[in-house]
Amino acid sequence: MDVTPPAQSVIDTDTLAGAVRAGERRALARAITLVESARDDHRAAARALVAELSKSGRQALRIGLSGTPGVGKSTFIESFGCFLTAQGLRVAVLAVDPSSARSGGSILGDKTRMERLSRDPLAFIRPSPSRTHLGGVARRTREAVALCEAAGFDIVLIETVGVGQSETMVAEMCDLFLLLLAPAGGDELQGVKRGIMEMADLILVNKADGDLKPAAMRTRADYAGALRLLRRRPQDPDGFPKALSVSALEEDGLATAWEEMQFLAQWRRDHGHWQSRRAMQARHWFEEEVRHSLLARLTREPLKGVMEHLGTLVGQGARTPDEAAAELLAHMGR
Numbered sequence: 001m002d003v004t005p006p007a008q009s010v011i012d013t014d015t016l017a018g019a020v021r022a023g024e025r026r027a028l029a030r031a032i033t034l035v036e037s038a039r040d041d042h043r044a045a046a047r048a049l050v051a052e053l054s055k056s057g058r059q060a061l062r063i064g065l066s067g068t069p070g071v072g073k074s075t076f077i078e079s080f081g082c083f084l085t086a087q088g089l090r091v092a093v094l095a096v097d098p099s100s101a102r103s104g105g106s107i108l109g110d111k112t113r114m115e116r117l118s119r120d121p122l123a124f125i126r127p128s129p130s131r132t133h134l135g136g137v138a139r140r141t142r143e144a145v146a147l148c149e150a151a152g153f154d155i156v157l158i159e160t161v162g163v164g165q166s167e168t169m170v171a172e173m174c175d176l177f178l179l180l181l182a183p184a185g186g187d188e189l190q191g192v193k194r195g196i197m198e199m200a201d202l203i204l205v206n207k208a209d210g211d212l213k214p215a216a217m218r219t220r221a222d223y224a225g226a227l228r229l230l231r232r233r234p235q236d237p238d239g240f241p242k243a244l245s246v247s248a249l250e251e252d253g254l255a256t257a258w259e260e261m262q263f264l265a266q267w268r269r270d271h272g273h274w275q276s277r278r279a280m281q282a283r284h285w286f287e288e289e290v291r292h293s294l295l296a297r298l299t300r301e302p303l304k305g306v307m308e309h310l311g312t313l314v315g316q317g318a319r320t321p322d323e324a325a326a327e328l329l330a331h332m333g334r
Contacts, residue, residue, distance in 0.1 A: 011045040017052045020151050025124055028151045032126055035143040050143050053150035060092075060149045061265055064170035066160040066196065067180030072206045073159055074113040076180055076248035081114070083254045084155055085122040092148035093117070093125045094141055095159040124153065139292070142173045142285050171199040172284050175274070176261055179203045181223070183216035183245075198230055201241050201264060204257060208245035220245045235273040240264060297332070306331050 011034065019027030035046040067073045074095075081091045093114070117123050126144065141158060148156045160170050171177045179200035197203075203223050208216035223243040230241075242260060246253035268274045298307050310324040319327070 013049045023152045031147050032144045035140045056150045058149050060156045062156050062174040063176045064158045064174035065178045071180050071182045078114040078117040079248040079251045081117045089154040091123045091155045092153040093157045095127045176201045183212045183219045203243040205245045209247040209250045216245045237267045
């Protein structure tokens with residue numbers, strides 16, 4: 001009986017890279033699926049693909065967007081995306097859905113919620129599961145952004161899973177970070193955390209329409225006052241970060257918000273902050289990849305067995321957590 005394991009599939013990364021550079025949407029979707037795969041052979045092919053496509057030198061404006069649940073992130077992205085495509089810009093949307101910690105599943109309903117934008121030939125929408133990765137983004141979102149840039153998209157919108165204590169990772173992969181909030185939020189500011197307020201380049205108070213419009217104006221003024229209390233960042237011009245009011249439903253305020261984004265992006269380019277920011281981000285993701293790779297080693301033998309053994313000893317009280325961790329690290333260094 002032949003027990004030879006099946007040969008792993010061979011991926012022609014050169015052909016795939018050429019199709020992505022040509023802007024073929026199905027090729028881009030396949031490429032993102034490849035970089036999201038955890039298989040060892042797929043990871044090797046994904047590294048080769050990203051390295052090849054990085055030679056194109058194409059750059060898009062990367063815009064990260066986060067917000068509290070129910071604030072209308074999907075509605076805003078659809079309205080804003082259609083506003084941009086109406087100007088002839090190609091827009092990619094990378095939407096990250098939370099994954100269940102129990103089953104690992106995700107709903108991935110963003111494409112359904114953005115039905116109008118999903119039919120736009122200048123738009124590309126890709127939902128991805130977070131797979132319990134902290135920071136509001138998926139593990140391979142950064143690589144997916146690079147693929148969209150290589151495919152010739154002008155704008156890449158990165159939607160996080162929603163505001164929380166670790167919802168700042170998206171700021172490490174975007175050029176501009178937008179925080180979307182609802183009017184009449186009351187104590188909402190308490191739940192948003194100072195850290196994400198300091199990272200936001202623009203705070204957009206959504207749903208400034210109908211009966212909520214007066215409340216949205218008051219909320220915008222409240223956040224504008226809160227932003228003035230924060231120390232001005234050296235990479236920002238006077239007046240930034242700003243708080244603006246928008247209505248994704250009525251598509252009001254989108255043009256003003258876009259003008260502010262363009263002004264800030266150009267100012268950072270002119271003053272040398274653009275490339276330095278991207279260089280710092282690249283270093284950050286190098287360090288993150290090292291951390292994840294080291295942790296991944298613990299899930300494979302022989303370290304998996306060592307870790308399980310030490311975990312049993314800790315549970316029995318025969319080792320303290322610190323002693324067991326030091327022993328495991330020493331074993332890794334052999």
